[in-house]
Amino acid sequence: MPLIDTHLHIIDQSALSYPWLAGAEALNRDFSYEEYAVQARRAGIAQALHMEVDVAAHEIETETAYIAGLARREDSLIVGAISSCRPEDGDFPAFLERQLANPMVKGFRRVLHVMPDALSESPTFRDNIKRLAKTRFTFDLCVLPRQIDKAIALVDLAPDVTFILDHCGVPDIKGEKFDEWSGKVAEIAKRSNVIAKISGVVAYANADAWQVDTLKPYVHHVIDSFGFDRLVWGSDWPVCTLGGGLATWVAATHALVSGCSNEERGKLFSQNARRIWNLG
Template sequence: MIIDSHQHFWNYQPQKHSWIDDDMAVIRRDFLPTDLETVYKENNIQGCVAVQADQTIEENEFLLNLAAKHDFIKGIVGWVDLRSETLDAYLEKYSTESKIKGFRHVIQGEPDHNFILRPDFTKGISKLESLGFTYDILVFPHQLGAVLEFVKQFPNQKFVIDHMAKPYIKDGYFDGWAVLMKEIAKHENVYCKVSGMITEADFKTWQPEEIHPYMELVFDAFGTQRVMYGSDWPVCLVAGNYRKVKHLVTSFISNLSGNEQKGIMGDNAIKFYNL
């Protein structure tokens, strides 16, 4: 079973989705399960994890609604305010929703480089493990130092780094990102998604060969049992199409054993998110 561990849905609203700039104009429209279902049939994908694209409680309800109508949505990574005094009530509520597997905050958008280490935020994170919730880490490379300190605090919490922490592929920067990713990978409760790569390269001219060193580092550091495939659809459409994204990963791992390939393309996500 091939599971896409990272994709999004939205009803496009210019104000809400202001992060979609002029260079990404191709995704300034609605993207819903009927669109993705067609893409998945063409690419032999059996299920997905839908990840929040808006930091509101309403986003969770939107995704739950879609998952109730479309069985191929196997899990949801939602959003809650982990700093809120009402967090416990929300976590209790979502612990009864079998499709909600975990949460994410758009840390890459926070001006404070150490946002992830703030006591009010880490207090919220400390409540996830006992309820079986995962946590997706969305950061830029310059925030990885804080991420390393962060994961050290929670050795039993299931974490996954989204989009390989968005290395600056377009600019060719590698070493600083690589050093910190290797350190973070030493913590065995941390997984990594090979996703969002083509949009960190040049949208128009990227070639697989310039992305391969970053993928190689991730596979060497995390091992094949803690890496999972994700498309980042529909964001990936600004730099390619679904087939190209999938092929980038499947061709890279084609020399691995059958079991390792199965893990990367589905089984690791099933295990991590308890799908």
């Protein structure tokens, strides 16, 4: 059963600037499309959406153009891009108009878990998120458990926008803080315009000690809270290399949903992604 990877990061420091990499030694190198594609095909990944990598703000559209070039390669796995954005800026409406003319762009993300909580509460930010209503664009929420309340407020202000909760809501698996996270995930799951992304969790567990059973309570809670009609899957490559790598995460995914029906796994693995982002 093929996978659509909704969360691929390509890092090419010869082409783009990534200011945050200076503080992320384990990821501070190039992670090329070629490296990913070999591993992805071996793991059964058939298509991928590129997720923005928080490039320097002035290079946001340059990053999209770079990824579009990779997508044009023969037999490329890349079928679209989730672009970075700055909804807090007054020029966001003009930026949005340009992206509407670019079929490569399927949605947006503004990384929030490393930003002040007040960022998403500004009137400009909120008004600009509302502008995504009645467009094809989704908005990815990358927040810490303590910030899920902020995400819920944003979701409630824009009920006609489809939001994607990245990385199962970023649980602290290593710290075994299930209770601090689970209730907030269940609460945001009550909003029908939120989709959960099963991704990233291997990077939040103890890299040397996690097993499938370590991840199971977290992943199964997300599945139970959202249901299979509102789930997508992502590799979070290369961040997943911090917890074992792409092949390990794919194998763990199959183990985590081994008791589910083919119909349920099909929705998680590819069908929901095709529907949400209108992928061919």
